[in-house]
Amino acid sequence: MMLLGSIANDALAGENGDDFISGNAGDDVLRGHRGNDVLFGDRGNDLIYGGSDDDKLYGGAGDDALVGDSGDDFIDGGSGDDTAEFSGKFEEYEITKLEGGILSKDKVQGRDGSDFLINVEKAAFTDIKDYILPSAEHNLGGIDNAVPVMDIIAVDKNGQSLDGKRSFIITQAQLLANDIDLQGDTLIVAEAFDVRGGTLSVTENFDIQFTPDPTYQGVAGFKYHLMDNKNLSGIIVGGKERFAQVYFKTPDLPTDPLFYEQYYLQESKVIGAWEHYTGQGIKIGQFEPSGPFSVAEEVADYRNPELRANIDKNWRYGYEFAT
The missing domain is CATH 2.60.40 (Immunoglobulin-like)
Structure with missing residues (x-):
């Protein structure tokens, strides 16, 4: 699917499959959802979500926030003061400066994956915001203070x-x-x-x-x-x-x-x-959003070992139970 924005502020969302989405001018919100998507923020201060699978995110001009989500993504912030956002804590990622960019690897399997970043100035984690990524000026990153871990x-x-x-x-x-x-x-x-x-x-x-x-x-x-x-x-x-x-x-x-x-x-x-409580006999209701926005952290993690054996497999697509 190809979606092109206008000079106004647009909200564009792809579907299942490989999408090409361009925000054009304006401050846009772009969502790729499932599939290997290519998303261009172009001009303006844009918010770009890759969604599932391996996506390519281009911020273009402006101060952009780029979220690769799951999969191994390529993220190019373009010009401006850009921030890559991640869904875990700072200590849960390995950040390595490579020739031509930054490799961020999530230590938690099945979450953010491995993302390659270029022209991205900052990163945001659930516990640390505005972390200055390694660059020519900051070879080891912008944090000189130690980060305590539980x-x-x-x-x-x-x-x-x-x-x-x-x-x-x-x-x-x-x-x-x-x-x-x-x-x-x-x-x-x-x-x-x-x-x-x-x-x-x-x-x-x-x-x-x-x-x-x-x-x-x-x-x-x-x-x-x-x-x-x-x-x-x-x-x-x-x-x-x-x-x-x-x-x-x-x-x-x-x-x-x-x-x-x-x-x-x-x-x-x-x-x-x-020690004496089992929860036996108690039932819960798990209510999830439906439609194209059910692709990220708000959806129940059916891969959890306590949930996986009991969840109705018809609730999700068959291929998602292959592993």
Whole structure:
């Protein structure tokens, strides 16, 4: 399908199949949906969504926002101050400067894929906005501060599993292993605070000793303030320093993969009842939008292992159950 915009502000959407969409002049919204689409923003400040499959997005003139969505996409921002938007957190992507452009690879399979970017000045993630992409001026990117990443600690410094009862010691290396510093600076845990579920102390070797409170029914842990050898703190997000969150994983806690990100479960104090609750007999209604806009994050993830075996296969196209 070929769709051409006008000099006004247009909203153009393709369908299943390979589409060619040009916004022409004006501030346009372009959506490719399914298929290997080619989308041109042309003049104006445009918002361009690739949709499913492998698409080519061209911003043209103006300050554009380009979203490749799923698939391996080619994104050319053109002139202006352009931003590529991604659906995950900063630490979930590998960003590599290559000859002629930037390769962004999503570490989460089946989500944003691998995108090649040229003439794109910034990237936006769910937790970090306006990240300056590597360029001739910023060879390693525009963030000189380290990026703290959440830690889920299941073993102590000796590799022994945590049981939630005994006192244990963890090292700074355990905490800093997944924190990101694009310049390769040396990182340290400068301060621990907001300790929950026990007491914390620092040993002579600057290791961290934690003694659990046996009466605590939440998830034990703490936050820490990150510093590098240039005395720079963690990245500033929304005008505030971002701190690292540490959770201790013990056998009594749920094994659901996103449990530790669901902070509201702890705040609502349901952890104590979790062990005895099954949800058996409860039915839910999953209501999804229909039509050409049902192609992105708002649609139920039928690939989830808990949902995949039970979902009605007639709900989706047959080819989507091939893998």
